[in-house]
Amino acid sequence: MKKYILLILIVFLFFCFQKNKKVYYIPFNIPGSQMAATIPPFGTFIESKYKNNKSIINHEMVHWDQYNRMGGFGFYKTYFSEYIKYGRKYGPMEVEARKLSKK
Numbered sequence: 210m211k212k213y214i215l216l217i218l219i220v221f222l223f224f225c226f227q228k229n230k231k232v233y234y235i236p237f238n239i240p241g242s243q244m245a246a247t248i249p250p251f252g253t254f255i256e257s258k259y260k261n262n263k264s265i266i267n268h269e270m271v272h273w274d275q276y277n278r279m280g281g282f283g284f285y286k287t288y289f290s291e292y293i294k295y296g297r298k299y300g301p302m303e304v305e306a307r308k309l310s311k312k
Contacts, residue, residue, distance in 0.1 A: 234255055234256075235255070239256060245268070249276035250276070253270070253272070255269065267309070270310075271310055275306070
């Protein structure tokens with residue numbers, strides 16, 4: 210059991226130090242009305258049917274840049290506190306991502 214916990218910890222730490230933008234196209238729907246999700250440090254997951262949608266890709270890349278700027282803890286702390294205060298669509302991080310993805 211300890212071996213598995215150590216292995217999971219090593220894999221997690223490996224991902225934590227990866228700052229490269231990793232995009233994965235997934236063949237199934239993300240729950241809710243989302244089409245994509247950035248989950249640092251693991252990567253950005255986009256439904257396959259949106260593979261050529263530059264607006265969605267750019268939006269998620271803004272979230273990846275936010276993660277690089279804030280770090281993992283700061284990203285999640287800020288994102289979830291804004292989610293609670295403003296809702297999913299109107300948090301400042303989401304507003305920033307929508308604004309910058311249209312440029």
